[in-house]
Amino acid sequence: MSVIAEENVRGGSVFKEINADDEDSQPTEIESLCMNCYQNGMTRILLTKIPFFKEIIVSSFTCPNCSWSNTEIQSAGRIQDQGITYTLNVKSKQDMNREVVKADSATTRIPELDFEIPPYTQKGSLSTIEGLLDRAVAGLEQDQPLRNETAPEVAVKISEFIDKLKKLKEGESGFTLVIDDPSGNSFVENPFAPQKDEALSVCNYTRTPQQDAQLGIKAEDEEEEEKPINDIDSMRNEVLTFNTNCPECNAPASTNMKLVQIPHFKEVIIMATNCDDCGHRTNEVKSGGATEELGTKITLHLTDVSDMSRDLLKSETCSILIPELEFELGMAAVGGKFTTLEGLLKDIKDLIVSKNPFTCGDSSTSDRTEKLKLFGQKIDKIMTGDMDVHIVLDDPAGNSYLQNIYAPDPDPEMTTEKYTRTFEQNEDLGLNDMKTEGYQK
Structure with a gap:
C-alpha cells in the first residue's frame, strides 16, 4: 500500500x-x-x-x-456508502460471457432453482457468469464420492441439481442471477455501457446495523441503544423482532411483535412467528393491559351472513359457547386470536373435526366420526347464514372483544354483561395468590 x-x-x-x-x-x-x-x-x-x-x-x-x-x-477502494444489488436476466450464451466481480461479502442467488451462495463462503473472484456456475458445480461435486458412500439419496439429489446448473450454463433456458453485496464492491458488466442495459437492473440500498457489523464497520455493541420497554409511545409505531425457536422443528426463527389499538376497546399485543426451515406459521394475541376487575360475557345473535366479518379478539382465558349446538369450548383451547367471527368458526371446525386425533386410527369409531362430521356441517351452515344461533364469549379476565358494527351506538343483536368472578375463576387466573401490595419487607 x-x-x-x-x-x-x-x-x-x-x-x-x-x-x-x-x-x-x-x-x-x-x-x-x-x-x-x-x-x-x-x-x-x-x-x-x-x-x-x-x-x-x-x-x-x-x-x-x-x-x-x-x-x-x-x-482496492473503501467500503461504499450503500450496498448494491444486481439483478440480471440471462437469456443467451452472450450473457454468460459478462464479467462479474463477486466480493466475498456478496450473496449470489438463482431464484428459479432456489439456489443461494451465502456471503463469506467463497473468496472474492473476477470471473464470468459461466465461471460462477462452473465454480458452483465444482463445489457441489467436490464431496460427491463421499456422499455416494455415506448418503446415496442425498448424492442423487445433488447430482440432479448439478445437472440443472449445467443446463443453465449451456443456455438451454433463461434464468435470473441476483448478486447482493452490502459492501457495494461487487459488479456485473454492462456490455452496452454507457447506454442502459435492459436486462440488468442495479439497486442501491442502505445497510442494516447487522450488515454493518458483518463488514466490521460498526460493532454490534456500538449500535444505537434500544428504546426502553416502557416507552409505549415509541413501541406503538414499530414492529419489534426477537429471536426464538420454531415450535414445530425447533430451528432458529424470528418473532414479530406489535402493539395495536382496537377501536372502542383497548390495546393488544399481536405476536407472529414464521419459520423459514419448515414453513410453520403461528400467531398469538395477548392483552396489552391488566386483568379487568370484572369478567365479560358477550352474546351475539347471528341474524345475517354479514356478521361473519365482525372483528373478534379472543384472549387465552375466553371460553366459547353455542347453546343451540350444546357446544362449549374451554379457555386456551385455540389460544389467543385476533380474527373475524368466520375465522374463529373455521378454527373451531378444524380443531374439532379435522385435527381431532379421535377421528382416525385405532381410537376412531364410525359413530363418533359421524357425529363430528355432522357437527362440521352445522358449523358450515352457521358460516353461510343458514342456521340461526347465538355465539357467547365468556372471558373472566375481561380481555375479549367482539366488534359492534353500530358503534358508538348500541348493537341490537349483541349484549355485553359485566360480572364478578367466582373464587374458582380467580383461582384459574392465578389471582387468589397474587399479592401486589405490602410484599416488600
Missing part, C-alpha cells in the same frame, strides 16, 4: 486498464509459501481498473510442486 500512496503523491496511478502491450500493466510476481504442500510457489499480483467500475487487486497463486492454485480479488 505504500507503493500506491507513493504513486498517488507523484500524481500517477498504479491502477491501469489491462493492456498486453503495456509493460506497466504486467503483474508483479512474489515468491510465497504454498499452504497445500508447504513448499515455495509463486503469487502474481495485478493492480487493475475495470471500465465503468473501480480499481481492484487480482492475486493468483500457483505451486509448481503440487499444482495447487488459488485466485481471488480484493477491492
Whole structure:
C-alpha cells in the first residue's frame, strides 16, 4: 500500500486498464509459501481498473510442486456508502460471457432453482457468469464420492441439481442471477455501457446495523441503544423482532411483535412467528393491559351472513359457547386470536373435526366420526347464514372483544354483561395468590 500512496503523491496511478502491450500493466510476481504442500510457489499480483467500475487487486497463486492454485480479488477502494444489488436476466450464451466481480461479502442467488451462495463462503473472484456456475458445480461435486458412500439419496439429489446448473450454463433456458453485496464492491458488466442495459437492473440500498457489523464497520455493541420497554409511545409505531425457536422443528426463527389499538376497546399485543426451515406459521394475541376487575360475557345473535366479518379478539382465558349446538369450548383451547367471527368458526371446525386425533386410527369409531362430521356441517351452515344461533364469549379476565358494527351506538343483536368472578375463576387466573401490595419487607 505504500507503493500506491507513493504513486498517488507523484500524481500517477498504479491502477491501469489491462493492456498486453503495456509493460506497466504486467503483474508483479512474489515468491510465497504454498499452504497445500508447504513448499515455495509463486503469487502474481495485478493492480487493475475495470471500465465503468473501480480499481481492484487480482492475486493468483500457483505451486509448481503440487499444482495447487488459488485466485481471488480484493477491492482496492473503501467500503461504499450503500450496498448494491444486481439483478440480471440471462437469456443467451452472450450473457454468460459478462464479467462479474463477486466480493466475498456478496450473496449470489438463482431464484428459479432456489439456489443461494451465502456471503463469506467463497473468496472474492473476477470471473464470468459461466465461471460462477462452473465454480458452483465444482463445489457441489467436490464431496460427491463421499456422499455416494455415506448418503446415496442425498448424492442423487445433488447430482440432479448439478445437472440443472449445467443446463443453465449451456443456455438451454433463461434464468435470473441476483448478486447482493452490502459492501457495494461487487459488479456485473454492462456490455452496452454507457447506454442502459435492459436486462440488468442495479439497486442501491442502505445497510442494516447487522450488515454493518458483518463488514466490521460498526460493532454490534456500538449500535444505537434500544428504546426502553416502557416507552409505549415509541413501541406503538414499530414492529419489534426477537429471536426464538420454531415450535414445530425447533430451528432458529424470528418473532414479530406489535402493539395495536382496537377501536372502542383497548390495546393488544399481536405476536407472529414464521419459520423459514419448515414453513410453520403461528400467531398469538395477548392483552396489552391488566386483568379487568370484572369478567365479560358477550352474546351475539347471528341474524345475517354479514356478521361473519365482525372483528373478534379472543384472549387465552375466553371460553366459547353455542347453546343451540350444546357446544362449549374451554379457555386456551385455540389460544389467543385476533380474527373475524368466520375465522374463529373455521378454527373451531378444524380443531374439532379435522385435527381431532379421535377421528382416525385405532381410537376412531364410525359413530363418533359421524357425529363430528355432522357437527362440521352445522358449523358450515352457521358460516353461510343458514342456521340461526347465538355465539357467547365468556372471558373472566375481561380481555375479549367482539366488534359492534353500530358503534358508538348500541348493537341490537349483541349484549355485553359485566360480572364478578367466582373464587374458582380467580383461582384459574392465578389471582387468589397474587399479592401486589405490602410484599416488600
